[in-house]
Amino acid sequence: MSATAPPPSADAPPRRGATARRTAPSPRVWGLPLLLAAVLGGLYLYVGSQDLDRIERRSLNAEYLLSRTVQHLTLSVVVVVLILAVAIPLGILLTRPRARRFAGPVLAVANIGQATPTLGLIVLFAVVFVAWDVRTIVIVAVWLYGILPVLRNTMVGLDQVDRSMIEAARGMGMTPLRVMLSVELPLAVPVMLSGIRTALVITVGTVALATFVGAGGLGDVISNGIASSRDTVLLTGSVLVAVLALAVDWLAGLVEDLLRPRGA
Amino acid sequence: MTGFLDYTSGNVDALLQATLEHTVLVLQGLGLAVLIGLPLAALTYRARSRTAVLAVAGVFLTIPSYALFGLLITPLGLGTAPSVVALTLYAFLPVLRNAIVGLREIDPAVVESARGMGLSRLQVLLRVELPLALPVIITGLRVAAQMLLGIAAIAAAVNGPGLGNLILQGLSSAGTPFAVYLTLQGVLGIIVLAILFDLLFAALNRLTTSRGMIHV
Amino acid sequence: MSDQTTDRPMIRLVELTKTYPGRTAPAVDALSLDVPEGEIVVFVGPSGCGKTTTMKLINRLIEPTSGRILLDGEDVTHVDPDRLRRGIGYAIQQTGLFPHRTVAENIATVPKLLGWDRTRVAERVDALLHMVGLAPEEYRDLHPRQLSGGQQQRVGVARALAADPPVLLMDEPFGAIDPLTRETLQNELLRIQREIRKTIVFVTHDIDEAVKMGDRIAIFAEGGRVVQYDTPERILSEPADDFVSDFIGAGASVRRLSLTRIGDATVAEDWPTLPFSADASERAAAVAAGDHDFLLLLDDGLPVEWLPSSGGGGLPVLAPVGPDHTLYDALDTMLSNNSDVVVVTDAQGRYRGTLDLPTIQDLIHVDDAAGVPTRVSRSTSRRSGEPR
Numbered sequence: 001m002s003a004t005a006p007p008p009s010a011d012a013p014p015r016r017g018a019t020a021r022r023t024a025p026s027p028r029v030w031g032l033p034l035l036l037a038a039v040l041g042g043l044y045l046y047v048g049s050q051d052l053d054r055i056e057r058r059s060l061n062a063e064y065l066l067s068r069t070v071q072h073l074t075l076s077v078v079v080v081v082l083i084l085a086v087a088i089p090l091g092i093l094l095t096r097p098r099a100r101r102f103a104g105p106v107l108a109v110a111n112i113g114q115a116t117p118t119l120g121l122i123v124l125f126a127v128v129f130v131a132w133d134v135r136t137i138v139i140v141a142v143w144l145y146g147i148l149p150v151l152r153n154t155m156v157g158l159d160q161v162d163r164s165m166i167e168a169a170r171g172m173g174m175t176p177l178r179v180m181l182s183v184e185l186p187l188a189v190p191v192m193l194s195g196i197r198t199a200l201v202i203t204v205g206t207v208a209l210a211t212f213v214g215a216g217g218l219g220d221v222i223s224n225g226i227a228s229s230r231d232t233v234l235l236t237g238s239v240l241v242a243v244l245a246l247a248v249d250w251l252a253g254l255v256e257d258l259l260r261p262r263g264a
Numbered sequence: 265m266t267g268f269l270d271y272t273s274g275n276v277d278a279l280l281q282a283t284l285e286h287t288v289l290v291l292q293g294l295g296l297a298v299l300i301g302l303p304l305a306a307l308t309y310r311a312r313s314r315t316a317v318l319a320v321a322g323v324f325l326t327i328p329s330y331a332l333f334g335l336l337i338t339p340l341g342l343g344t345a346p347s348v349v350a351l352t353l354y355a356f357l358p359v360l361r362n363a364i365v366g367l368r369e370i371d372p373a374v375v376e377s378a379r380g381m382g383l384s385r386l387q388v389l390l391r392v393e394l395p396l397a398l399p400v401i402i403t404g405l406r407v408a409a410q411m412l413l414g415i416a417a418i419a420a421a422v423n424g425p426g427l428g429n430l431i432l433q434g435l436s437s438a439g440t441p442f443a444v445y446l447t448l449q450g451v452l453g454i455i456v457l458a459i460l461f462d463l464l465f466a467a468l469n470r471l472t473t474s475r476g477m478i479h480v
Numbered sequence: 481m482s483d484q485t486t487d488r489p490m491i492r493l494v495e496l497t498k499t500y501p502g503r504t505a506p507a508v509d510a511l512s513l514d515v516p517e518g519e520i521v522v523f524v525g526p527s528g529c530g531k532t533t534t535m536k537l538i539n540r541l542i543e544p545t546s547g548r549i550l551l552d553g554e555d556v557t558h559v560d561p562d563r564l565r566r567g568i569g570y571a572i573q574q575t576g577l578f579p580h581r582t583v584a585e586n587i588a589t590v591p592k593l594l595g596w597d598r599t600r601v602a603e604r605v606d607a608l609l610h611m612v613g614l615a616p617e618e619y620r621d622l623h624p625r626q627l628s629g630g631q632q633q634r635v636g637v638a639r640a641l642a643a644d645p646p647v648l649l650m651d652e653p654f655g656a657i658d659p660l661t662r663e664t665l666q667n668e669l670l671r672i673q674r675e676i677r678k679t680i681v682f683v684t685h686d687i688d689e690a691v692k693m694g695d696r697i698a699i700f701a702e703g704g705r706v707v708q709y710d711t712p713e714r715i716l717s718e719p720a721d722d723f724v725s726d727f728i729g730a731g732a733s734v735r736r737l738s739l740t741r742i743g744d745a746t747v748a749e750d751w752p753t754l755p756f757s758a759d760a761s762e763r764a765a766a767v768a769a770g771d772h773d774f775l776l777l778l779d780d781g782l783p784v785e786w787l788p789s790s791g792g793g794g795l796p797v798l799a800p801v802g803p804d805h806t807l808y809d810a811l812d813t814m815l816s817n818n819s820d821v822v823v824v825t826d827a828q829g830r831y832r833g834t835l836d837l838p839t840i841q842d843l844i845h846v847d848d849a850a851g852v853p854t855r856v857s858r859s860t861s862r863r864s865g866e867p868r
Contacts, residue, residue: 115410115458117417119428120451123435127443168576171541171649172590172639173566186580205328212421212435222334226422231338238334242327249326261580262623 032250036243043239050232059224059233071216075207079139083146083199091154103155110148118145118206126213134215142206146199153195157188186261193259197252204245218244271445283453285425290412293351294405297359305363306389314364321357329418337422347424354415355408362404366397398472406465413458427453489514490647490679491538496547498533507533508704518677522694524684530704531683535649538681539568552646566590569640569648573655575632577624583635584620590643608638611672630661648680666692687728691735699724713739733844742810743803745843747824747833753778763787781830783823800825807843810835
């Protein structure tokens, strides 16, 4: 029953390896943007070397491509903002004890919705709500489609936070709101971010289908290429959409790494 | 509702034809992905190169479907060919990743004892490792199938087969009473297929999980 | 029984009942109990007996169905629970440390909630780390994942003590830790408690831990009833009923041995001794005079050798027991030396007397007739904690 303080080493030594986690970006991180830049450069040189006919020139000029890119990005941003504005609060709400019983049914409905083909959803909205603005149709359809990944990951992320930790926080006198903001959400961030990243990529890709209902975006360039059988136009449209999606995914991945809480 | 049913009884042949095409298209894509993905997984699951292979497969999955179909028209023309290849590329990541994960999580002691009994490397792979990894592989197929069923609707935009054609017909007849019916047929057809595929894979999973093996 | 009172309870539970919705049987049933200021009260019992529920009723992580909770005389049954909890330290088995915050940030949680300024928080964090045996400059910026289980639990205790709350609730704090580290942490908590004199409620399912840690022990039985609330000595010597004796188990007598320090025990001083310097004739005379088989040779007061009266060479005194050893240690020494007597020394190692097997037996049973044997004294408040 001697009561002297033992040296700290009485417990196992601290695991030091975990400290040096954030290292300089590896070449792998920069590989993709370099590749994408090279692809874009190659495309520019290729298109520039071609003798473009009148039809091709109608799609392949800076003004047209820029306007479609801006349309594409605008639609995507509006959709993503709507997704986040609904899915994150809904996910938080559905993980609160009082609303938890609705979580199962909501996820079941969302899962069935996910089996709906995106093109089908956009067209269905277009033929049912004929009076709607085509951009509204695209925004609503793509928004509905992108809610699930963010909603599900918000719920999973919050649910995997250790209950005992929340109780410890409550036991120390943190208010439920404070526990939510400074314990639960920070710890759910990695899972939530990966859901948001998925939703971003899905959104940017699905907005390419806006062209089918005449709502613009870079999908127009692909459609022009198919309709006019001009491979140069088709290639340009496809490459631009692909590069945009990959770039968004890469950026989101970067943000994901940056926002991940340290130590967790 | 009655309008939809009346209309459907009128074009049930076209609907079944499109559904069959859709199914075949998805199965072709899945089949090719398995034919290429499984050997590739077997070759790389222990090698460092597996991360590179998975990264490339991940890039395909990130490319939006309309863009990938579009990119494939130039070399392959319009129709079934670019559709099948695009679906194969999309199925690649789930198939490959699950095969690699399934093979990697096998207890090394099992492999070692099989080698110790004199089985060749190939025999170990075919008789021990692949059967043990099968449930995980099938889960990958299940995920891939669900995804392909939806993406295959885009095939219609490159003159490919499948239920997407009903959706695009619905679009082009927008304003007529049939527009909604045609689109609904396409959409519901795909949802029903998704449910049937899911049931099928659930049954397969149960069949292939060896008795005495804990469900992975 | 459960409604014992003392002059100045820090925590007073009055007819506290918790019935969960949809259940008929209460999880805690009309419990009344006083926790005196500055003492460690251990709630112990089998799982599902309501001991943890009772603890959580105190900081109202679980709201009581009926009854009252008084903290330092103030009725806190209906005050703002968040404010209440900021004044009560809370440490749990899983530590509940925030993995995304550093050790220092974890410890600073409650002080920050209370609005302490930055320098005061930093000083407090370093002082606490020092107190729990972790060098501040080495540990303050680590994340919990970088610590061992024992170190995490130290940080958990430091975090619970951060705002210097008068009351500390500890829910099996050492339950998930290996036995060796657990013993270290137990001893350290006792050491810290000697300095800080908090009122501590400590939940465990381990009767040995309860006996070691508790100034008082409340034994819980199914249905959230306290069947005995008493000092460890009395619980071991006078279990209130069969449930308590079953719970204490077969080793109760042996456990009580470790409650008594030899420094507090009466030792026999009549063993024949002889200075080591005595010559052969003096030794022979002494052997002839006594009826013991061995004489004890002392060198300047230190016991060195047993001299057999049958002649032949002396045997070295292997392991004398000192004042800080317990009767348990004395018995252990006898058994391992295959001897029925052990030499007792004072703090300086000088010969004080001897202890033999019959004496130990008497010491265990003396309280059955006369009173409580001397308890290992850990805190001076212990006397006041004695049941009257």
